[in-house]
Amino acid sequence: MSIFSSLIWGFIFLNSALAIFTVFKDKERDIAATWAWLLVITMLPGVGIFFYMFLGRKISRESIFDLQSQDRIGMPQLVESQKKLIESENLDVPESNYQDKTFEMVRLFLESSQSVLTKGNKVSIISDGEDKFNQLIDDIKKAEHHIHVTYYIFRGDNIGLKLLKALEEKAKQGIEVKVLYDPVGARVLGKHFFDQLESYGGKAEPFFGSKFFLINLRLNYRNHRKIVVIDGKVGYTGGFNVGDDYLGLYEEMGYWRDTHLRIEGNGVLTLQTRFLMDWNASVKDKNVEYEEQYFPFSSLIGSTDMQIVSSGPDNEMQSIKKGFIKMISMAKESVLIQTPYFIPDEALMETIKVAILSGINVKLMIPNKPDHPFIYRATLSYAEELIMSGAEVYIYDNGFLHSKVIVIDGEILSVGTANFDIRSFKLNFEVNAFIYDRFLAKKQVRLFNDDMKVSYPLTEEMIKNYSKWEVFKQQFSRLFSPIL
Incomplete structure (x- = not known):
């Protein structure tokens, strides 16, 4: 040799x-x-x-401890109070057709994510990018004390510059402005992008790692959350990032169909808690302490009860995934899912199949084009498996579908940043709103039905006509689905 x-x-x-x-x-x-x-x-x-x-x-135990050791800013007493009410069965849970199961769901999030139930919020669903940014910038202009912003993707294009300009104007007025961005999602920004904002007293920091993403050994753990909190009174969360593509201005992607929430009420305070915990985990020498102006408790101003639930690699609970499983297992009639990526783990896939076999009408909607081709092939593979189990799968054909929504029986819905994939459940830092409100749930059902009008069904016949090469690409991509 x-x-x-x-x-x-x-x-x-x-x-x-x-x-x-x-x-x-x-x-x-x-x-x-x-x-x-x-x-x-x-x-x-x-x-x-x-x-x-x-x-x-994986994140080292030391790093996990650093994140978990950040004090829960805002409402620890309320968490403990609701746990005691749960134990005595005196917690006033939202009315539904399955009262006991809703009680169980509220308890699940209290235990797994310390997510308090907030009542009487005013919540609106936003499904168009132009509407979302018009409302957001209008709210920013009205800010009187602080503006806290987290986005995964932040581009320096037209809408990015417009949002930055609005933040700079408020910082110039003496309003506290804090921007937390993901160093991978915002990698295209120039290193001086936030200089003007900071010259006016605003702050912009990368989440959980170096600004230089290529030398960041935490590269796989991304802050996929999208949160804006204004004066502790108005909050935004959902699927829209900051970029012209989210306005449907990228010709190759077409119209951008997404789902976002605008929240008023005490639900905003739980978004505030999430933002400040992330800020303190990222900017350890400038920790933010509790201030009453960050947490202005309000009276009931609407009819929506909700829990803001976080998950990430700092917590093995996978609370959002458990919430999806709980919702699907509670369904009596229908489960509607919209997601750009559908790569469920075995537990979630089995839960969906059990629902189908139990006579539940399961409908899944995914995009007609990939923004990540490898992941899209795996998504198609899992979607086809659902079809063979009896689900209906629809391919959105009016642009790109980025909406991350699940609604059951027109009763309970979840809107947030988490996709139906293993990455969102285990590797990304995510946040979802779980909403107990028939009116909003039925509105989401109507939006789903409207989207079906510009979608086409993926059928068994279409699957059988795939070329061998297409089948190979899907199966090969699926092999790597646990780490996608």
């Missing part, structure tokens, strides 16, 4: 040994993700280990 051959075999042996040691040393990783990473490392010797170092490593 030549020296060159010996070196090659030595490298393969070393790569395999390193793969086994590196991946299996994390005993808490689920087995599907473990095998997926082993496949990557062995198929791409050398390069695979590099990918794993940046994308596969």
